[in-house]
Amino acid sequence: MADIALSRVEDHEAVRASRRRGWTRAVIYGLLTVFALIYVIPLLVVVFNAFRAQPEIARNGLIAFPQSFQPDAWVAAWDNYCIGGTCQGMKRYFYNSLLMTIPATIISTLLGAMNGYILSKWRFKGSDVLFTCMLLGVFMPGQIALMPWAFILGKVGLSNSVYGLVLIHVVQGISFTTLFCRNYYVSIPDDLIKAARIDGAGFWRIFFKIILPLSPPILIVTVIWQFTGIWNEYLFGVVFTSGTQQPITAALVALTASGTTASAYDVMSAAVLIGAIPPLLVYFLGGKYFVRGLTQGAIK
Amino acid sequence: MSSLTVRNLRKNFGMVEVLKGVDLEAKTGEFIALVGPSGCGKSTLLAMIAGLESVSSGEIWIEDRLVNSVAPKDRDIAMVFQSYALYPTMTVRQNMLFGMESRGVPKAEQVEAIKRVAALLQIEPLLERKPGQLSGGQRQRVAMGRALVRDPKLFLFDEPLSNLDAKLRVDMRTEIKKLHHRVGKTTIYVTHDQVEAMTLASRIAVMHQGEVQQFADPDTIYNRPANMFVAGFMGSPAMNFIPARFTETGGPALALSGAPSAAPLGVAPAHAASVAPGRQVVLGVRPEHLCRYALQTEERKANLARLTVPVEVVEPTGAETMAVMRLGEQEIVGRFNPDEAPRMGEEIELGVDMTRACLFDPETRRLI
Numbered sequence: 001m002a003d004i005a006l007s008r009v010e011d012h013e014a015v016r017a018s019r020r021r022g023w024t025r026a027v028i029y030g031l032l033t034v035f036a037l038i039y040v041i042p043l044l045v046v047v048f049n050a051f052r053a054q055p056e057i058a059r060n061g062l063i064a065f066p067q068s069f070q071p072d073a074w075v076a077a078w079d080n081y082c083i084g085g086t087c088q089g090m091k092r093y094f095y096n097s098l099l100m101t102i103p104a105t106i107i108s109t110l111l112g113a114m115n116g117y118i119l120s121k122w123r124f125k126g127s128d129v130l131f132t133c134m135l136l137g138v139f140m141p142g143q144i145a146l147m148p149w150a151f152i153l154g155k156v157g158l159s160n161s162v163y164g165l166v167l168i169h170v171v172q173g174i175s176f177t178t179l180f181c182r183n184y185y186v187s188i189p190d191d192l193i194k195a196a197r198i199d200g201a202g203f204w205r206i207f208f209k210i211i212l213p214l215s216p217p218i219l220i221v222t223v224i225w226q227f228t229g230i231w232n233e234y235l236f237g238v239v240f241t242s243g244t245q246q247p248i249t250a251a252l253v254a255l256t257a258s259g260t261t262a263s264a265y266d267v268m269s270a271a272v273l274i275g276a277i278p279p280l281l282v283y284f285l286g287g288k289y290f291v292r293g294l295t296q297g298a299i300k
Numbered sequence: 301m302s303s304l305t306v307r308n309l310r311k312n313f314g315m316v317e318v319l320k321g322v323d324l325e326a327k328t329g330e331f332i333a334l335v336g337p338s339g340c341g342k343s344t345l346l347a348m349i350a351g352l353e354s355v356s357s358g359e360i361w362i363e364d365r366l367v368n369s370v371a372p373k374d375r376d377i378a379m380v381f382q383s384y385a386l387y388p389t390m391t392v393r394q395n396m397l398f399g400m401e402s403r404g405v406p407k408a409e410q411v412e413a414i415k416r417v418a419a420l421l422q423i424e425p426l427l428e429r430k431p432g433q434l435s436g437g438q439r440q441r442v443a444m445g446r447a448l449v450r451d452p453k454l455f456l457f458d459e460p461l462s463n464l465d466a467k468l469r470v471d472m473r474t475e476i477k478k479l480h481h482r483v484g485k486t487t488i489y490v491t492h493d494q495v496e497a498m499t500l501a502s503r504i505a506v507m508h509q510g511e512v513q514q515f516a517d518p519d520t521i522y523n524r525p526a527n528m529f530v531a532g533f534m535g536s537p538a539m540n541f542i543p544a545r546f547t548e549t550g551g552p553a554l555a556l557s558g559a560p561s562a563a564p565l566g567v568a569p570a571h572a573a574s575v576a577p578g579r580q581v582v583l584g585v586r587p588e589h590l591c592r593y594a595l596q597t598e599e600r601k602a603n604l605a606r607l608t609v610p611v612e613v614v615e616p617t618g619a620e621t622m623a624v625m626r627l628g629e630q631e632i633v634g635r636f637n638p639d640e641a642p643r644m645g646e647e648i649e650l651g652v653d654m655t656r657a658c659l660f661d662p663e664t665r666r667l668i
Binding site (some may be wrong): 189191192194195196197198200201205207210214227285 | 322347351371372373377378379381382385387388389390402403446449450462485520
């Protein structure tokens, strides 16, 4: 009897508690939905407009559900829309961005891994000071480097060239990649390096056979960070390149400026999406590892 | 022939002197234990022998070669780390192959070596596993296997058992002893566990504050410790140190400074040479050299000095029973057969085995 009475009281409590929980949940989910919408609606608007016809946009306004579905704007944006006098669409700038982002990402990541390896496992007198100096690059706003870069690009003959941008992004990115890799490598036990040294492995063999096989989590983080950062970068692109050498972010601005008569919202929307696809892809493919990699040190 | 000779070795980290002139020598096939409390410099010494730490001054010879500035890989050594340091991305087989591949050992020899060592350590079924899939004891075996495939001149062990649980540690200790017996390689073994050192080593170097306090075989270390540090560090429970003074009158005897009421203890003939009336000494008595006086044979009683003390705490461990007794201002610990163990609160008539006791100089703390 006592048992039953007791359990009944508990049931009562439990019901009340779960009701309370239900309310809290509703509030939390409500708020989360609102915030999610704030982020998603602009994307939706752009996606819709990329598939709407220009007359329809002009008639119904920028924010409306599509009444027809047509991919014409994509073709125009990619292939033959006129930007600043040349009518080749975004494709040339898209390639420019790839040509800039891929080498810059790979080179800066490898250099970061190398630096991190040295700064964590082959310390030398002053290596900590050096690391602190490199860290300054993380906090340095890019615009501070504009003048020096203009000077250097002029000197080495890389003005108005995609390769000049590669150089800039490699150098500007090394602070970040070094920071990431160094902090990750610090958590690899030094005994591994000592064991390998006794086993007869040298600097490079240890790097390629022991450190790099342990690195995928941090390399994925670094690649995502660098790829999206460099692809989305705008300031250097617009300052140091012009015309056909521009990356896609700079060209998008030229697109709005090249206004003939009415703004072609459909083409612009498609162009913006074309410019956003690569970083979005990288996030979709590697985002899981990104979150995991960033928190790895903390959990272990 | 010596496999390893260390002469007047010093190491400074900035202003801190970690090793203060260490001399050490290992004959071929010997098992040398470096033992001492943490911070005594034993691991630094091992790292210097391995070439992982630079030498501030002094000499390290491996066989007939001065290796002060020789790279670790060229010293012909193998090392087992406390953390095992197995390469996590490689299988057990790859872990063992790594060193041979780095050195360009011919493929056929590599295969042969893996087969030999895997059989020796009974790790054949583990060869294709990664270190993460192994238990602590298995990792320990693989770490030793990685050292064994190389057939080096010198084996270095850096506290290899301290990450294992107590039971496994004892098992692996026996394994290491068997292994050394079978392989016969010169071994330098760092540990902070004096039992490990006593059970494994052919000679023990007891280190403290960057100096070798005593370098001798286990029997000498235990029974004739060079100073009070060695005497106190080796053995558990620790040796009892009782301040005393040679009495001026009567035969050679020691008056206990902390317990003036106790009768002076007769000095054994072995210590007669050091008797000087009035001289202060520290009497060192191991717990097992205390016994119940009444239960001893007449023959044994001849060597025993008598002491009556109250028992304060009794700690049975099963095989033996420890008793903490009060002697004037201090406590002394005795180790008894459970059948003869005193009870708490009892006044016990102790026999002190004076032939086995040690006398130390209170100033220099050295054995007299």
